[in-house]
Amino acid sequence: MPAETMSPETMSPETMPTEPPDDVSTPPHGTAAPVLRGLADQGFATAPFLAPEAVEELRAVVGSLALEEDHGFFASSNDLDGPTAREIGERVLAAVGPALAEVLPDHEPFLASFLTKGRGAGSSISFHQDLTYTDERRHRTTLVWVPLCDVDARNGAMAVVPGSHRWTDGCRPGGPLPLPTEAHQEALAERSVVVPLRAGEALLYDAGLVHGSGPNPTDSPRPAVGVALAPRGAELVHVHRDEDGGLTAWSVDADFYTLQSLWSRPEGYPRRPPWASACSEDDLRRALERTRVPAPSTATRRVLVDPSADEELRHCGVAVVDLPGVLDVADELLDFYAAEHGLEGQGFEPDLVNPDLGYRERVSDRIAAALDAMVGDLFVDHEPFLRLFLAKWPGPQSDLYLHRDWMYVDERRWGHTFVVWIPLCDVDLTNGPLQVLRGSHLIDDSPRGTDLNAPWLNHHDVVVPRLETVTATLGHAVVMDNALVHSSLPNGSEGLRLVAAVGMRPSGAPLVHFLRADDETAWRFDVDDSFLMTITPQDLMGAPPDLPVVERLAAGQRFWSPDELLGALGEPVPAAPAPVRPAPDAADVRAVPTDQPTATSWWRRLRRRIGVG
Numbered sequence: 136m137p138a139e140t141m142s143p144e145t146m147s148p149e150t151m152p153t154e155p156p157d158d159v160s161t162p163p164h165g166t167a168a169p170v171l172r173g174l175a176d177q178g179f180a181t182a183p184f185l186a187p188e189a190v191e192e193l194r195a196v197v198g199s200l201a202l203e204e205d206h207g208f209f210a211s212s213n214d215l216d217g218p219t220a221r222e223i224g225e226r227v228l229a230a231v232g233p234a235l236a237e238v239l240p241d242h243e244p245f246l247a248s249f250l251t252k253g254r255g256a257g258s259s260i261s262f263h264q265d266l267t268y269t270d271e272r273r274h275r276t277t278l279v280w281v282p283l284c285d286v287d288a289r290n291g292a293m294a295v296v297p298g299s300h301r302w303t304d305g306c307r308p309g310g311p312l313p314l315p316t317e318a319h320q321e322a323l324a325e326r327s328v329v330v331p332l333r334a335g336e337a338l339l340y341d342a343g344l345v346h347g348s349g350p351n352p353t354d355s356p357r358p359a360v361g362v363a364l365a366p367r368g369a370e371l372v373h374v375h376r377d378e379d380g381g382l383t384a385w386s387v388d389a390d391f392y393t394l395q396s397l398w399s400r401p402e403g404y405p406r407r408p409p410w411a412s413a414c415s416e417d418d419l420r421r422a423l424e425r426t427r428v429p430a431p432s433t434a435t436r437r438v439l440v441d442p443s444a445d446e447e448l449r450h451c452g453v454a455v456v457d458l459p460g461v462l463d464v465a466d467e468l469l470d471f472y473a474a475e476h477g478l479e480g481q482g483f484e485p486d487l488v489n490p491d492l493g494y495r496e497r498v499s500d501r502i503a504a505a506l507d508a509m510v511g512d513l514f515v516d517h518e519p520f521l522r523l524f525l526a527k528w529p530g531p532q533s534d535l536y537l538h539r540d541w542m543y544v545d546e547r548r549w550g551h552t553f554v555v556w557i558p559l560c561d562v563d564l565t566n567g568p569l570q571v572l573r574g575s576h577l578i579d580d581s582p583r584g585t586d587l588n589a590p591w592l593n594h595h596d597v598v599v600p601r602l603e604t605v606t607a608t609l610g611h612a613v614v615m616d617n618a619l620v621h622s623s624l625p626n627g628s629e630g631l632r633l634v635a636a637v638g639m640r641p642s643g644a645p646l647v648h649f650l651r652a653d654d655e656t657a658w659r660f661d662v663d664d665s666f667l668m669t670i671t672p673q674d675l676m677g678a679p680p681d682l683p684v685v686e687r688l689a690a691g692q693r694f695w696s697p698d699e700l701l702g703a704l705g706e707p708v709p710a711a712p713a714p715v716r717p718a719p720d721a722a723d724v725r726a727v728p729t730d731q732p733t734a735t736s737w738w739r740r741l742r743r744r745i746g747v748g
Contacts, residue, residue: 170238170339173450174277176574178300178344181330181446184234184281184337193230194283196223197249197358204356208258212248217394224248224393227360231281235362238337239277242364245371245389250280251358252291252351262296262323262347263316265363266397267307267374270410274369276342283358287331291351293338294327297577300341302422305414306384307343309398310376315416316345322423323347331437363392374409375400384409425702436550436641437515439614444513448553452576452619453605458557458612460509465559465609468635471501472524478631482532483567483623485636486523488671495668498524502635510555510637513614517553520646521638521667525556527567527626534567534625537592539575540617542583542649545659549644551576555637556613562606566628569605569613572598572620578703581692582657583618584649585675591695592620601704650679657690 173180185193200223202209211223224247228235235244245268252258268276286292316323323345330338340346342363351357365371373391374384385404395401439445439454447454475494486495502522510519520543527533543552562568579589592598598620607613615621617638626632640646646667648660660682670680695703 170446173446174275174339174341177297177450179295179297179330179338179340179346180450181332181442182238182337182339183335183442184238184279185231185335187335189230189234190283190335193227193360194358196226196230197251197283200249202251202253202356204254206251206253206356208260209251209253210248210361211250212246212393213397220248220393221390227362231279231360231362234337235279235364238339239279239364241367242277243367244362244364246361246363246392248361249358250361251356252348254354254356255352258291259350260347261317262294262320262327262345263314264299264307264345264414265342266309268342268363268371269365269369270372271304271343272410274366277364278340278342279362279364280338280340281336281360281362282332282334283360284334284355285332286357286359288329288349290353290355291348291357292329292331293346293348294324294329295338295340296323296326296345297328298426299323299326299345299422300343302343302345302426303414303418304411305418306374306382306409306411308374308376308382308413310400311378311398312376312380315414315419318416319419319423326423326426333442336442372407373397373401373404374413376413382409382413438517438553439513440515441513444614448614448616451571451573452616453571453573453621454614455605455607456513456612456614457610458509458513459610461506461557461559461612462610464505468501468505469559469633472498472526472633476524476526480526480528480631481530482528483535484526484528486525487667488673490671492669495523498522499668502637506557506635506637510557510612510639513555513612514639516642517639518642519637520552520640520664521636523636525634525636527623527632527634529626529629529631531625531627535623537572537598537620537622539583539589539592539620541585543617543638543646544640544644545647546580546618549641552617552638552640552644554615554617555639556607556615557635557637558607558609558611558613559633559635560630561608562632562634564604564606564624565626566630566632567623567626568607569615570602570622570624571605571615572601572704573603574704575620576616576618579618579693582649582659582688582690584651584657585672586651587649587657587690587692589620589692591693591700594695594697594700597697597700597704648675648680650675651690652679652687653690655690657688658684659686659688661685 170180170182200211212220215223227247227249228244235242265278280293282292327347332338371387371389372384373387374382377383383400384407385401386407387401387404391401391404437445438448439456441456444454444456475497486498489495499522503519506522507519540554556569579591581587581589602622604624605613646662646664648662648666650658650660652658658679660680662680662682666680
């Protein structure tokens with residue numbers, strides 16, 4: 136799907152530098168951790184941005200331009216005369232200035248524009264990267280794109296290629312010659328994801344990110360605003376490709392971007408030496424060869440209602456969310472578990488391995504009655520398909536190995552499924568918290584199922600240093616992509632750590648199960664909800680289900696060397712505010728108020744109630 140920028144439809148050159156040197160500024164940092172992480176890791180992030188009143192104010196300004204409703208792609212910074220474009224940009228900044236200061240502190244805008252597509256317009260913008268606006272060895276430029284109506288793939292939402300801001304370190308000049316992205320449109324489209332947004336939400340992206348947008352064939356115009364920002368005090372530059380293929384650079388100011396053409400040599404500005412050659416088609420080709428074509432993922436659709444949590448889930452594969460309704464039902468669920476299961480057990484015991492099918496059905500019904508409604512309210516267009524308890528009994532043998540969950544739907548078509556992990560007591564470092572490999576849900580789309588395991592999980596020297604520990608208090612839940620690599624620590628407390636888990640799938644997605652048939656072949660079975668209620672993993676390891684095989688596919692799993700896995704995962708994220716809550720030191724574990732149930736207090740109370748011990 137094609138692309139979009141604040142310049143003409145062919146606007147935007149080549150690519151961008153990799154990580155800046157250690158002695159210069161890092162990528163843009165916002166007040167919200169998801170913005171920082173998204174920009175640094177994937178080159179883009181989304182965030183709540185404008186209040187409805189500001190959206191209406193900007194829509195009124197668009198209306199004052201008296202554009203034909205079926206106009207093509209219009210960028211006020213390019214399609215109006217210079218003084219008018221600057222005036223319009225000032226009106227945009229007056230409306231969005233407070234939000235910019237909140238999301239990107241210590242940054243200054245230097246260009247603002249309306250970016251609109253008329254109704255029914257075939258105004259696709261091909262994939263491209265924006266110009267180089269700063270010396271990217273020292274400073275990164277961030278673009279903020281804010282639709283003034285709800286957008287998705289149907290009306291020209293932005294499409295981005297995650298991680299492409301780090302593909303090359305060349306300059307992206309204005310001037311003649313085709314953009315290096317033009318030769319790779321099909322490959323870029325295969326690696327792109329559409330970013331749906333509600334009116335007033337923002338897509339923030341690095342200037343080097345490959346992006347574009349499709350047409351707007353709907354009956355309504357698609358207005359948006361765009362703002363470019365640089366770190367405060369950063370030198371603005373313009374790099375121009377000369378007729379002979381060489382590069383010339385100038386130090387410019389904000390007026391240049393509205394009063395002069397971005398495709399011409401600047402007039403009246405001092406020259407400065409370019410610091411790198413221009414990005415080339417070959418640079419992008421090599422980057423594309425290193426980059427897999429992703430399966431449909433959470434980035435193609437909104438999963439969670441809360442935009443910040445949705446952003447965390449999209450980039451990290453996990454998000455901790457508020458679920459206060461659990462406070463009203465946790466005691467009842469603990470009592471139910473004690474009555475149905477009893478308070479004797481060992482190790483890690485998920486209900487999925489319990490052979491008592493009647494017990495599993497009663498558990499599913501009870502969790503559905505207690506939690507389905509509140510869990511459903513977290514999601515957009517998803518439905519529950521699995522409900523069970525995850526018990527972690529006290530003792531050193533209760534840890535859970537590194538793994539990825541089964542592929543419960545055909546992710547090639549439907550995208551991913553999720554588990555909502557709902558602790559029924561505070562989960563801290565002492566009683567068996569989750570550990571996750573952030574971002575690992577994006578790096579391997581091989582089938583997951585019975586005897587289909589990723590061999591790269593054995594590279595412990597790469598994986599283990601990157602694991603992050605997730606703690607969660609009662610009244611919260613952990614939403615996790617089923618493709619995410621995760622494990623859990625042993626329960627070193629005196630009490631049972633009980634979690635209720637609810638699986639969520641895209642609404643209408645049929646369930647499947649993948650199973651290795653032999654060294655080279657996997658089978659896909661189409662199953663229904665009862666399948667997960669009547670089988671156990673140990674049954675499936677012994678024999679395939681008595682169902683027709685609907686697809687035979689290669690069973691091969693992705694084989695990565697440690698260096699290849701390191702490249703896919705990137706460096707460990709430094710300590711910073713994060714959606715994945717880092718484990719505290721043992722001495723820093725939060726003291727639980729006396730009126731707050733804990734695993735140990737529940738354990739003792741329940742054992743007294745049912746006469747155990």
